[in-house]
Amino acid sequence: MSKVHSIRQMRMRGHNVSEISRTLDVSRDTVYKYLEDPDLSPQPPIRCKSTSVMDQYRPLIVSWLEEDAKSWHKQRHTAKRIWERLVEEENAKVSDSTVRHYVCKLKRELGIGKERFLDLVWAPGEAQADFGEADFYVMGARRRLSYFVLTFPFSNVGLAQVFPGENAECVCQALKDIFEFIGGVPARIVFDNAAGVGRRIGGSVRTTDLFAAFAAHYGFAFSFCNPNAGHEKGSVENKVGFIRRNLFVPVPSFDTGRRFNKSLLDRCMALSEKDHWARGEEERALFVEDEVALIGLPGQPFDVVRYEVRKTDKLGRVRLESNHIYSAAPELALTEVVCALRAREVSIADANGALIVTHPRAYGSAPTSTADPANQLALLARKPGAWGNSQVRVALPDGLRAYMDGLDKDARAERIRLMRNVSADRGWSAMVSAAERALAHTGRVDEAGITVAALRGESAPVDYDEPVDLGVYDAAFGKGVA
Numbered sequence: 001m002s003k004v005h006s007i008r009q010m011r012m013r014g015h016n017v018s019e020i021s022r023t024l025d026v027s028r029d030t031v032y033k034y035l036e037d038p039d040l041s042p043q044p045p046i047r048c049k050s051t052s053v054m055d056q057y058r059p060l061i062v063s064w065l066e067e068d069a070k071s072w073h074k075q076r077h078t079a080k081r082i083w084e085r086l087v088e089e090e091n092a093k094v095s096d097s098t099v100r101h102y103v104c105k106l107k108r109e110l111g112i113g114k115e116r117f118l119d120l121v122w123a124p125g126e127a128q129a130d131f132g133e134a135d136f137y138v139m140g141a142r143r144r145l146s147y148f149v150l151t152f153p154f155s156n157v158g159l160a161q162v163f164p165g166e167n168a169e170c171v172c173q174a175l176k177d178i179f180e181f182i183g184g185v186p187a188r189i190v191f192d193n194a195a196g197v198g199r200r201i202g203g204s205v206r207t208t209d210l211f212a213a214f215a216a217h218y219g220f221a222f223s224f225c226n227p228n229a230g231h232e233k234g235s236v237e238n239k240v241g242f243i244r245r246n247l248f249v250p251v252p253s254f255d256t257g258r259r260f261n262k263s264l265l266d267r268c269m270a271l272s273e274k275d276h277w278a279r280g281e282e283e284r285a286l287f288v289e290d291e292v293a294l295i296g297l298p299g300q301p302f303d304v305v306r307y308e309v310r311k312t313d314k315l316g317r318v319r320l321e322s323n324h325i326y327s328a329a330p331e332l333a334l335t336e337v338v339c340a341l342r343a344r345e346v347s348i349a350d351a352n353g354a355l356i357v358t359h360p361r362a363y364g365s366a367p368t369s370t371a372d373p374a375n376q377l378a379l380l381a382r383k384p385g386a387w388g389n390s391q392v393r394v395a396l397p398d399g400l401r402a403y404m405d406g407l408d409k410d411a412r413a414e415r416i417r418l419m420r421n422v423s424a425d426r427g428w429s430a431m432v433s434a435a436e437r438a439l440a441h442t443g444r445v446d447e448a449g450i451t452v453a454a455l456r457g458e459s460a461p462v463d464y465d466e467p468v469d470l471g472v473y474d475a476a477f478g479k480g481v482a
Contacts, residue, residue, distance in 0.1 A: 004034045011035055053094060054102040057086055061103065065112055079103040122153035122235070125293025127186035129175075131166050132240035137253035139378040141420055148174035149243060151236040152186070155286035157272045158239035160247070161261045163343055164363040167196045168208040172304040173343040179218065180301075181265045184294025188221040198224060210306050217302045219295050246271060257344060306341045317371070318348065324362040325369040332356070366427045374428035377420040384413035392416075395428075400435055403445065415445055422450055 003024060010020045017035075021028045054061075061082060068076040077085075083099035086092035106112075131146050138145075146166045151158040159178050163170040179185050191197055198207030205224055207215075215222055247267055254260035272283035279286060310318040316333040319325050320341065328337055328348045337356070340347040347358045362368040368375075373395035380390055387393055393401060404412055423431040431450070438449030 007031055007034045052102060054098065057090065057092065058106070060086075060090070061106060062110070065107070065110065069112075123187075123293070124154045124289040125152075125187040125295075126154065127152050127189045128191075128236035129171075129189055130192045130236045130240055132244055134244050134248040135251050136162065136248075137251060138257075139255050140253075140382050140417070141378050141424060142251065143424070146170070147240075147243070147248075149236055149240050150175065150178050150186075150189070151239045152287065152290045153235035155272070155290050156235065156239075156276050156283045157269070157287045157290065158236070158243060159265055159268045160243050161264065162257060164257075164361075165196075165343075167343075168210045169304055169306060169341060169343040171197050172211060172214045172302070175214070175218075176302060176304060177261065178265070179297060182291065182294065184291060184296060185218045185220050186290075187293060187295060188223070191222060191224050210304070214302055214304065217298060219298070243268065243271075304342060308339045308341065309336055310339055311336050317369075320346065323365065323367045325367075325371070326357075326359050327370045328356050366425060367429075368427070372428045374420075374423040374431070377416065377423055381413070381417045381420045384409065384416055387412060387416070392419075397432065397436060400432065400439060400445070403439055418445070418447055418450060 003026065006024055007020055007026070007030075010023065015023070017028055017031050020026075020031050024031075064077050064082065064085075079100040080096065082103055083094070083096050086094065086099065127150050129148065129150050131148055133144055133146055135142055135144050137143075143164075145162055145164055147160050147162045148166075148171060149158055149160045159181070161174040161177055163174060175189075196208070197211045198205060247264070252260070269284070272287060274283060275281065276283050276286055308320065310320070312318050312328050312332050312335055314333050316328045316330045317325050318328060318337060318339060320339060326339070326346055326348060332350060336351050338349045338351070338353065340349070341361065344361055345358055346361045348356045350356060359370045373392045376391050380386060380392055387404070393404070396404065404415060407415065419431055419435065422434065426434075434450045435445045438445050438452075442449050
Protein backbone atom coordinates (compact mmCIF):
# COMPACT_ATOMS: atom_id res chain seq x y z
CA MET A 1 0.00 0.00 0.00
CA SER A 2 2.96 2.36 0.60
CA LYS A 3 3.83 2.29 -3.14
CA VAL A 4 0.24 3.11 -4.07
CA HIS A 5 0.34 6.00 -1.63
CA SER A 6 3.64 7.27 -3.14
CA ILE A 7 2.21 7.11 -6.69
CA ARG A 8 -0.73 9.26 -5.71
CA GLN A 9 1.36 11.68 -3.66
CA MET A 10 3.78 12.29 -6.54
CA ARG A 11 0.89 12.88 -8.92
CA MET A 12 -0.61 15.39 -6.52
CA ARG A 13 2.75 17.23 -6.48
CA GLY A 14 2.61 17.58 -10.31
CA HIS A 15 4.86 14.75 -11.52
CA ASN A 16 3.90 13.14 -14.79
CA VAL A 17 3.44 9.39 -15.32
CA SER A 18 6.92 8.85 -16.79
CA GLU A 19 8.62 10.51 -13.82
CA ILE A 20 6.57 8.47 -11.34
CA SER A 21 7.39 5.25 -13.25
CA ARG A 22 11.17 5.97 -13.27
CA THR A 23 11.34 7.15 -9.66
CA LEU A 24 9.35 4.29 -8.09
CA ASP A 25 10.59 1.63 -10.55
CA VAL A 26 7.11 0.50 -11.60
CA SER A 27 5.54 0.18 -15.02
CA ARG A 28 3.48 2.94 -16.55
CA ASP A 29 0.47 0.59 -16.58
CA THR A 30 0.80 0.18 -12.81
CA VAL A 31 0.90 3.94 -12.35
CA TYR A 32 -2.22 4.39 -14.50
CA LYS A 33 -3.99 1.54 -12.61
CA TYR A 34 -3.59 3.08 -9.14
CA LEU A 35 -4.22 6.62 -10.32
CA GLU A 36 -7.51 5.61 -11.94
CA ASP A 37 -8.75 3.22 -9.20
CA PRO A 38 -11.70 5.01 -7.53
CA ASP A 39 -11.90 2.70 -4.48
CA LEU A 40 -8.98 1.40 -2.49
CA SER A 41 -11.13 -0.09 0.30
CA PRO A 42 -10.14 -3.63 1.45
CA GLN A 43 -11.96 -6.30 -0.54
CA PRO A 44 -13.13 -9.68 0.81
CA PRO A 45 -10.95 -12.59 -0.27
CA ILE A 46 -12.63 -14.51 -3.05
CA ARG A 47 -11.20 -17.83 -4.06
CA CYS A 48 -11.21 -18.30 -7.76
CA LYS A 49 -13.32 -21.27 -8.69
CA SER A 50 -11.15 -23.95 -10.16
CA THR A 51 -12.40 -26.48 -12.63
CA SER A 52 -12.37 -30.19 -11.94
CA VAL A 53 -12.56 -33.26 -14.08
CA MET A 54 -15.53 -34.20 -11.91
CA ASP A 55 -17.61 -31.19 -12.95
CA GLN A 56 -18.91 -33.01 -16.03
CA TYR A 57 -20.45 -35.66 -13.73
CA ARG A 58 -21.94 -33.20 -11.25
CA PRO A 59 -25.58 -33.32 -12.53
CA LEU A 60 -25.51 -37.12 -12.45
CA ILE A 61 -24.06 -37.32 -8.93
CA VAL A 62 -26.56 -34.72 -7.67
CA SER A 63 -29.43 -36.81 -9.07
CA TRP A 64 -28.13 -39.88 -7.24
CA LEU A 65 -27.83 -37.99 -3.97
CA GLU A 66 -31.31 -36.52 -4.32
CA GLU A 67 -32.72 -39.98 -4.95
CA ASP A 68 -30.95 -41.17 -1.80
CA ALA A 69 -33.08 -38.82 0.24
CA LYS A 70 -36.08 -41.07 -0.53
CA SER A 71 -34.24 -44.25 0.47
CA TRP A 72 -33.49 -45.91 3.79
CA HIS A 73 -30.34 -44.40 5.29
CA LYS A 74 -28.56 -47.76 5.15
CA GLN A 75 -29.15 -48.04 1.40
CA ARG A 76 -27.68 -44.80 0.19
CA HIS A 77 -24.68 -44.11 -2.01
CA THR A 78 -21.29 -43.98 -0.40
CA ALA A 79 -18.50 -42.10 -2.16
CA LYS A 80 -16.96 -45.44 -3.06
CA ARG A 81 -20.19 -46.66 -4.61
CA ILE A 82 -20.47 -43.43 -6.64
CA TRP A 83 -16.92 -43.96 -7.91
CA GLU A 84 -17.73 -47.56 -8.86
CA ARG A 85 -20.83 -46.50 -10.80
CA LEU A 86 -18.98 -43.71 -12.59
CA VAL A 87 -16.30 -46.14 -13.71
CA GLU A 88 -18.72 -48.91 -14.68
CA GLU A 89 -21.56 -46.86 -16.21
CA GLU A 90 -19.82 -43.70 -17.48
CA ASN A 91 -16.33 -45.10 -18.19
CA ALA A 92 -14.91 -42.28 -16.06
CA LYS A 93 -11.13 -42.08 -15.76
CA VAL A 94 -10.97 -40.79 -12.19
CA SER A 95 -9.46 -42.12 -8.98
CA ASP A 96 -11.33 -43.22 -5.88
CA SER A 97 -9.81 -40.39 -3.81
CA THR A 98 -10.77 -37.74 -6.38
CA VAL A 99 -14.41 -38.86 -6.27
CA ARG A 100 -14.37 -39.07 -2.47
CA HIS A 101 -13.14 -35.50 -2.06
CA TYR A 102 -15.52 -34.18 -4.71
CA VAL A 103 -18.57 -35.93 -3.17
CA CYS A 104 -17.65 -34.66 0.28
CA LYS A 105 -17.42 -31.09 -1.04
CA LEU A 106 -20.66 -31.49 -2.98
CA LYS A 107 -22.56 -32.77 0.06
CA ARG A 108 -21.39 -29.77 2.08
CA GLU A 109 -22.45 -27.46 -0.72
CA LEU A 110 -25.90 -29.04 -0.99
CA GLY A 111 -26.36 -29.39 2.77
CA ILE A 112 -26.80 -33.15 2.53
CA GLY A 113 -26.16 -35.29 5.59
CA LYS A 114 -25.71 -32.35 7.91
CA GLU A 115 -28.34 -32.25 10.64
CA ARG A 116 -29.40 -28.81 11.85
CA PHE A 117 -30.80 -28.07 15.29
CA LEU A 118 -32.85 -25.24 16.72
CA ASP A 119 -31.74 -23.47 19.87
CA LEU A 120 -34.83 -24.29 21.94
CA VAL A 121 -36.09 -22.00 24.68
CA TRP A 122 -37.30 -23.55 27.94
CA ALA A 123 -39.49 -21.65 30.37
CA PRO A 124 -39.19 -21.97 34.17
CA GLY A 125 -41.09 -25.01 35.45
CA GLU A 126 -40.56 -27.14 32.33
CA ALA A 127 -38.57 -30.36 32.61
CA GLN A 128 -36.93 -33.15 30.61
CA ALA A 129 -36.64 -36.82 31.64
CA ASP A 130 -34.44 -39.73 30.62
CA PHE A 131 -32.65 -42.83 31.94
CA GLY A 132 -28.96 -43.64 32.25
CA GLU A 133 -27.06 -46.73 33.41
CA ALA A 134 -24.29 -47.18 35.97
CA ASP A 135 -22.77 -49.89 38.15
CA PHE A 136 -23.54 -50.11 41.86
CA TYR A 137 -22.65 -52.47 44.70
CA VAL A 138 -25.96 -53.71 46.12
CA MET A 139 -25.42 -55.73 49.30
CA GLY A 140 -21.88 -56.33 48.12
CA ALA A 141 -22.83 -57.54 44.63
CA ARG A 142 -21.90 -55.38 41.65
CA ARG A 143 -24.95 -54.72 39.49
CA ARG A 144 -25.71 -52.48 36.54
CA LEU A 145 -28.83 -50.47 37.37
CA SER A 146 -30.81 -47.72 35.70
CA TYR A 147 -31.09 -44.22 37.08
CA PHE A 148 -33.87 -41.80 36.21
CA VAL A 149 -32.93 -38.14 35.70
CA LEU A 150 -35.29 -35.15 35.68
CA THR A 151 -33.75 -31.83 34.65
CA PHE A 152 -35.04 -28.27 34.52
CA PRO A 153 -33.39 -26.68 31.45
CA PHE A 154 -34.05 -23.11 32.61
CA SER A 155 -31.84 -23.52 35.70
CA ASN A 156 -29.94 -26.65 34.59
CA VAL A 157 -30.77 -28.34 37.92
CA GLY A 158 -30.99 -32.14 37.61
CA LEU A 159 -32.29 -34.73 40.08
CA ALA A 160 -31.71 -38.49 39.90
CA GLN A 161 -33.19 -41.67 41.37
CA VAL A 162 -31.80 -45.21 41.04
CA PHE A 163 -34.08 -48.13 40.18
CA PRO A 164 -33.58 -51.71 38.98
CA GLY A 165 -35.66 -51.18 35.82
CA GLU A 166 -37.12 -48.65 33.39
CA ASN A 167 -40.78 -49.64 33.41
CA ALA A 168 -43.76 -47.39 34.11
CA GLU A 169 -43.73 -48.24 37.82
CA CYS A 170 -40.09 -47.10 38.16
CA VAL A 171 -40.66 -43.90 36.16
CA CYS A 172 -43.76 -42.88 38.11
CA GLN A 173 -42.20 -43.73 41.48
CA ALA A 174 -39.09 -41.71 40.61
CA LEU A 175 -41.22 -38.74 39.55
CA LYS A 176 -43.36 -38.98 42.68
CA ASP A 177 -40.27 -38.99 44.94
CA ILE A 178 -38.79 -36.00 43.08
CA PHE A 179 -42.09 -34.07 43.17
CA GLU A 180 -42.30 -34.52 46.93
CA PHE A 181 -38.65 -33.49 47.36
CA ILE A 182 -39.03 -30.20 45.45
CA GLY A 183 -42.55 -29.55 46.75
CA GLY A 184 -44.29 -29.26 43.39
CA VAL A 185 -44.88 -30.61 39.89
CA PRO A 186 -43.33 -29.38 36.61
CA ALA A 187 -45.82 -27.77 34.24
CA ARG A 188 -44.55 -29.90 31.35
CA ILE A 189 -42.18 -32.85 31.02
CA VAL A 190 -40.54 -34.00 27.78
CA PHE A 191 -39.72 -37.72 27.70
CA ASP A 192 -37.60 -39.89 25.51
CA ASN A 193 -39.48 -42.20 23.14
CA ALA A 194 -39.37 -44.80 25.95
CA ALA A 195 -41.46 -47.96 26.04
CA GLY A 196 -41.79 -47.89 29.85
CA VAL A 197 -43.97 -44.78 29.81
CA GLY A 198 -45.23 -44.51 26.26
CA ARG A 199 -44.04 -43.75 22.79
CA ARG A 200 -44.68 -41.65 19.74
CA ILE A 201 -45.95 -43.71 16.79
CA GLY A 202 -46.29 -41.53 13.71
CA GLY A 203 -48.38 -38.55 14.70
CA SER A 204 -49.98 -40.16 17.74
CA VAL A 205 -48.71 -40.82 21.27
CA ARG A 206 -49.56 -43.95 23.22
CA THR A 207 -48.96 -44.11 26.97
CA THR A 208 -49.24 -46.91 29.50
CA ASP A 209 -52.41 -46.86 31.60
CA LEU A 210 -50.42 -46.34 34.79
CA PHE A 211 -48.55 -43.31 33.44
CA ALA A 212 -51.73 -41.78 31.97
CA ALA A 213 -53.40 -42.00 35.38
CA PHE A 214 -50.28 -40.65 37.12
CA ALA A 215 -50.07 -37.61 34.79
CA ALA A 216 -53.76 -36.87 35.24
CA HIS A 217 -53.44 -37.13 39.03
CA TYR A 218 -50.56 -34.64 39.22
CA GLY A 219 -51.79 -32.43 36.38
CA PHE A 220 -48.62 -32.01 34.30
CA ALA A 221 -48.51 -31.89 30.51
CA PHE A 222 -46.15 -34.24 28.71
CA SER A 223 -44.75 -34.90 25.27
CA PHE A 224 -42.37 -37.37 23.66
CA CYS A 225 -39.33 -36.74 21.52
CA ASN A 226 -39.25 -37.95 17.97
CA PRO A 227 -37.36 -41.26 17.57
CA ASN A 228 -33.57 -40.80 17.40
CA ALA A 229 -33.92 -37.13 18.34
CA GLY A 230 -31.92 -36.76 21.54
CA HIS A 231 -31.19 -33.11 20.68
CA GLU A 232 -34.81 -32.33 21.55
CA LYS A 233 -33.90 -32.96 25.20
CA GLY A 234 -30.25 -32.02 25.23
CA SER A 235 -30.35 -30.73 28.81
CA VAL A 236 -31.15 -34.12 30.32
CA GLU A 237 -28.84 -35.94 27.87
CA ASN A 238 -25.94 -33.91 29.23
CA LYS A 239 -27.09 -34.20 32.84
CA VAL A 240 -27.24 -38.02 32.66
CA GLY A 241 -23.51 -38.13 31.94
CA PHE A 242 -22.72 -35.33 34.40
CA ILE A 243 -24.40 -37.17 37.28
CA ARG A 244 -22.70 -40.46 36.39
CA ARG A 245 -19.26 -38.83 36.38
CA ASN A 246 -19.74 -36.78 39.53
CA LEU A 247 -21.91 -38.96 41.78
CA PHE A 248 -21.32 -42.54 40.63
CA VAL A 249 -17.52 -42.53 40.45
CA PRO A 250 -16.20 -44.45 42.33
CA VAL A 251 -18.89 -47.13 42.17
CA PRO A 252 -21.41 -46.42 44.99
CA SER A 253 -22.38 -49.09 47.52
CA PHE A 254 -25.71 -49.46 49.31
CA ASP A 255 -27.99 -52.05 50.91
CA THR A 256 -31.38 -50.39 50.47
CA GLY A 257 -32.35 -48.35 47.42
CA ARG A 258 -34.81 -46.13 49.28
CA ARG A 259 -32.22 -44.79 51.69
CA PHE A 260 -29.67 -44.26 48.91
CA ASN A 261 -32.20 -42.42 46.71
CA LYS A 262 -33.16 -40.10 49.55
CA SER A 263 -29.56 -38.99 50.04
CA LEU A 264 -29.03 -38.86 46.27
CA LEU A 265 -31.54 -36.01 45.88
CA ASP A 266 -29.58 -33.83 48.32
CA ARG A 267 -26.31 -34.66 46.56
CA CYS A 268 -27.82 -33.76 43.18
CA MET A 269 -28.95 -30.41 44.50
CA ALA A 270 -25.48 -29.75 45.88
CA LEU A 271 -24.10 -30.12 42.34
CA SER A 272 -26.16 -27.06 41.37
CA GLU A 273 -24.10 -24.74 43.57
CA LYS A 274 -22.22 -23.52 40.51
CA ASP A 275 -22.80 -20.89 37.83
CA HIS A 276 -25.12 -21.67 34.95
CA TRP A 277 -23.13 -22.33 31.77
CA ALA A 278 -24.89 -19.51 29.86
CA ARG A 279 -26.74 -17.26 32.32
CA GLY A 280 -23.85 -16.47 34.66
CA GLU A 281 -25.96 -16.99 37.80
CA GLU A 282 -25.82 -19.88 40.26
CA GLU A 283 -28.05 -22.75 39.12
CA ARG A 284 -29.55 -23.17 42.59
CA ALA A 285 -30.59 -19.51 42.58
CA LEU A 286 -32.14 -19.85 39.11
CA PHE A 287 -34.03 -22.90 40.33
CA VAL A 288 -36.09 -20.57 42.52
CA GLU A 289 -37.83 -19.40 39.34
CA ASP A 290 -38.48 -23.04 38.42
CA GLU A 291 -39.98 -23.62 41.87
CA VAL A 292 -42.27 -20.59 41.54
CA ALA A 293 -43.63 -22.01 38.25
CA LEU A 294 -44.34 -25.48 39.68
CA ILE A 295 -47.85 -26.85 40.04
CA GLY A 296 -48.88 -27.56 43.64
CA LEU A 297 -48.92 -31.13 44.92
CA PRO A 298 -52.35 -32.77 45.09
CA GLY A 299 -53.88 -33.42 48.50
CA GLN A 300 -53.66 -37.21 48.07
CA PRO A 301 -50.42 -38.88 46.90
CA PHE A 302 -50.65 -41.31 43.99
CA ASP A 303 -50.17 -45.01 44.73
CA VAL A 304 -47.78 -46.19 42.01
CA VAL A 305 -49.04 -49.73 41.51
CA ARG A 306 -50.22 -51.98 38.69
CA TYR A 307 -52.62 -54.84 39.43
CA GLU A 308 -52.79 -58.20 37.72
CA VAL A 309 -55.11 -61.10 38.46
CA ARG A 310 -53.34 -64.44 38.12
CA LYS A 311 -54.10 -68.09 38.84
CA THR A 312 -51.64 -69.91 41.08
CA ASP A 313 -50.06 -73.24 40.18
CA LYS A 314 -50.47 -76.44 42.21
CA LEU A 315 -47.81 -75.22 44.66
CA GLY A 316 -49.57 -71.91 45.25
CA ARG A 317 -47.15 -69.82 43.15
CA VAL A 318 -47.72 -67.18 40.47
CA ARG A 319 -45.55 -66.33 37.47
CA LEU A 320 -45.21 -62.66 36.52
CA GLU A 321 -43.43 -61.01 33.58
CA SER A 322 -42.75 -64.41 31.97
CA ASN A 323 -39.82 -65.58 34.09
CA HIS A 324 -40.29 -64.50 37.73
CA ILE A 325 -42.11 -66.83 40.15
CA TYR A 326 -43.53 -65.59 43.47
CA SER A 327 -44.81 -67.82 46.26
CA ALA A 328 -48.27 -67.07 47.66
CA ALA A 329 -49.47 -69.89 49.96
CA PRO A 330 -49.94 -73.66 49.44
CA GLU A 331 -53.59 -73.46 50.50
CA LEU A 332 -54.23 -71.04 47.59
CA ALA A 333 -53.11 -73.54 44.96
CA LEU A 334 -55.04 -73.29 41.67
CA THR A 335 -56.99 -70.21 42.78
CA GLU A 336 -57.04 -66.63 41.54
CA VAL A 337 -54.98 -64.04 43.42
CA VAL A 338 -54.48 -60.30 42.96
CA CYS A 339 -50.85 -59.24 42.36
CA ALA A 340 -49.86 -55.64 43.09
CA LEU A 341 -46.68 -54.69 41.16
CA ARG A 342 -44.75 -51.71 42.48
CA ALA A 343 -41.31 -50.49 41.51
CA ARG A 344 -39.49 -52.41 44.25
CA GLU A 345 -41.95 -55.02 45.51
CA VAL A 346 -44.75 -57.39 44.57
CA SER A 347 -47.66 -57.95 46.96
CA ILE A 348 -50.07 -60.87 46.61
CA ALA A 349 -53.62 -60.81 48.02
CA ASP A 350 -56.44 -63.32 47.84
CA ALA A 351 -59.60 -62.77 45.82
CA ASN A 352 -61.15 -60.86 48.75
CA GLY A 353 -58.26 -58.43 48.94
CA ALA A 354 -56.62 -59.84 52.08
CA LEU A 355 -52.85 -59.41 51.90
CA ILE A 356 -50.97 -62.72 51.86
CA VAL A 357 -47.32 -61.87 51.30
CA THR A 358 -44.98 -59.18 49.94
CA HIS A 359 -41.81 -60.03 48.01
CA PRO A 360 -38.97 -57.89 46.61
CA ARG A 361 -39.65 -57.42 42.89
CA ALA A 362 -37.36 -59.33 40.55
CA TYR A 363 -35.92 -57.82 37.37
CA GLY A 364 -33.87 -59.12 34.48
CA SER A 365 -34.05 -61.95 32.00
CA ALA A 366 -32.69 -64.67 34.30
CA PRO A 367 -35.48 -66.87 35.78
CA THR A 368 -36.09 -66.25 39.48
CA SER A 369 -38.24 -67.75 42.21
CA THR A 370 -38.85 -66.49 45.73
CA ALA A 371 -38.44 -70.11 46.87
CA ASP A 372 -35.06 -70.17 45.13
CA PRO A 373 -32.10 -70.47 47.53
CA ALA A 374 -30.31 -67.93 45.33
CA ASN A 375 -32.35 -65.24 47.04
CA GLN A 376 -30.27 -65.82 50.18
CA LEU A 377 -26.91 -65.67 48.42
CA ALA A 378 -26.49 -61.89 48.56
CA LEU A 379 -27.12 -61.78 52.32
CA LEU A 380 -25.08 -64.94 52.92
CA ALA A 381 -22.14 -63.37 51.07
CA ARG A 382 -22.27 -60.53 53.63
CA LYS A 383 -22.62 -62.97 56.54
CA PRO A 384 -20.77 -66.15 55.51
CA GLY A 385 -20.70 -67.34 59.13
CA ALA A 386 -24.35 -68.37 58.75
CA TRP A 387 -23.39 -71.03 56.18
CA GLY A 388 -24.07 -74.03 58.41
CA ASN A 389 -27.77 -73.22 58.89
CA SER A 390 -28.47 -71.56 55.56
CA GLN A 391 -31.06 -72.59 53.02
CA VAL A 392 -28.32 -72.39 50.39
CA ARG A 393 -26.32 -75.18 52.04
CA VAL A 394 -29.36 -77.45 52.33
CA ALA A 395 -30.30 -76.89 48.68
CA LEU A 396 -26.90 -77.82 47.25
CA PRO A 397 -26.28 -81.34 45.89
CA ASP A 398 -24.40 -83.66 48.29
CA GLY A 399 -21.05 -83.50 46.50
CA LEU A 400 -21.05 -79.73 46.18
CA ARG A 401 -22.20 -79.32 49.80
CA ALA A 402 -19.40 -81.57 51.02
CA TYR A 403 -16.86 -79.58 49.01
CA MET A 404 -18.07 -76.29 50.49
CA ASP A 405 -18.15 -77.72 54.04
CA GLY A 406 -14.50 -78.76 53.67
CA LEU A 407 -13.23 -75.24 52.87
CA ASP A 408 -11.88 -72.83 55.45
CA LYS A 409 -14.06 -69.81 56.18
CA ASP A 410 -12.19 -67.41 53.87
CA ALA A 411 -12.22 -69.81 50.91
CA ARG A 412 -15.89 -70.61 51.53
CA ALA A 413 -16.79 -66.90 51.62
CA GLU A 414 -15.01 -66.44 48.29
CA ARG A 415 -16.97 -69.35 46.72
CA ILE A 416 -20.26 -67.98 48.09
CA ARG A 417 -19.56 -64.63 46.41
CA LEU A 418 -18.78 -66.45 43.17
CA MET A 419 -22.05 -68.40 43.39
CA ARG A 420 -23.90 -65.15 44.08
CA ASN A 421 -22.43 -63.50 41.00
CA VAL A 422 -23.15 -66.36 38.60
CA SER A 423 -26.66 -66.98 40.00
CA ALA A 424 -27.61 -63.34 39.60
CA ASP A 425 -26.91 -63.49 35.88
CA ARG A 426 -27.60 -67.12 34.93
CA GLY A 427 -30.02 -68.34 37.60
CA TRP A 428 -29.66 -70.82 40.50
CA SER A 429 -30.00 -74.00 38.45
CA ALA A 430 -27.41 -72.93 35.87
CA MET A 431 -24.99 -71.96 38.65
CA VAL A 432 -25.35 -75.29 40.46
CA SER A 433 -24.96 -77.25 37.23
CA ALA A 434 -21.83 -75.28 36.27
CA ALA A 435 -20.33 -75.68 39.75
CA GLU A 436 -20.91 -79.45 39.67
CA ARG A 437 -19.27 -79.78 36.26
CA ALA A 438 -16.31 -77.68 37.36
CA LEU A 439 -15.91 -79.78 40.51
CA ALA A 440 -16.12 -83.04 38.54
CA HIS A 441 -13.47 -81.99 36.03
CA THR A 442 -11.02 -80.12 38.23
CA GLY A 443 -11.78 -81.11 41.81
CA ARG A 444 -12.47 -77.48 42.73
CA VAL A 445 -14.93 -74.66 42.15
CA ASP A 446 -13.14 -71.50 41.06
CA GLU A 447 -13.92 -68.50 38.90
CA ALA A 448 -12.33 -69.84 35.72
CA GLY A 449 -13.99 -73.25 35.87
CA ILE A 450 -17.48 -72.15 36.85
CA THR A 451 -17.43 -69.28 34.35
CA VAL A 452 -16.52 -71.51 31.41
CA ALA A 453 -19.10 -74.10 32.47
CA ALA A 454 -21.85 -71.51 32.92
CA LEU A 455 -21.14 -69.87 29.56
CA ARG A 456 -20.96 -73.07 27.53
CA GLY A 457 -23.69 -75.02 29.29
CA GLU A 458 -24.19 -78.76 29.11
CA SER A 459 -24.54 -78.92 25.34
CA ALA A 460 -20.81 -78.58 24.70
CA PRO A 461 -17.86 -80.42 26.25
CA VAL A 462 -15.76 -78.25 28.52
CA ASP A 463 -11.99 -78.11 28.18
CA TYR A 464 -10.89 -76.83 31.57
CA ASP A 465 -7.29 -76.53 30.44
CA GLU A 466 -8.30 -73.95 27.82
CA PRO A 467 -7.61 -70.32 28.86
CA VAL A 468 -10.67 -68.34 29.90
CA ASP A 469 -11.62 -65.56 27.48
CA LEU A 470 -12.24 -62.69 29.88
CA GLY A 471 -13.77 -60.66 27.05
CA VAL A 472 -16.48 -63.30 26.67
CA TYR A 473 -16.95 -63.26 30.44
CA ASP A 474 -17.38 -59.48 30.49
CA ALA A 475 -19.82 -59.57 27.57
CA ALA A 476 -21.90 -62.28 29.18
CA PHE A 477 -22.03 -60.79 32.66
CA GLY A 478 -21.77 -57.08 31.92
CA LYS A 479 -25.48 -56.43 32.31
CA GLY A 480 -25.83 -58.27 35.58
CA VAL A 481 -23.71 -58.98 38.59
CA ALA A 482 -20.02 -59.02 37.86
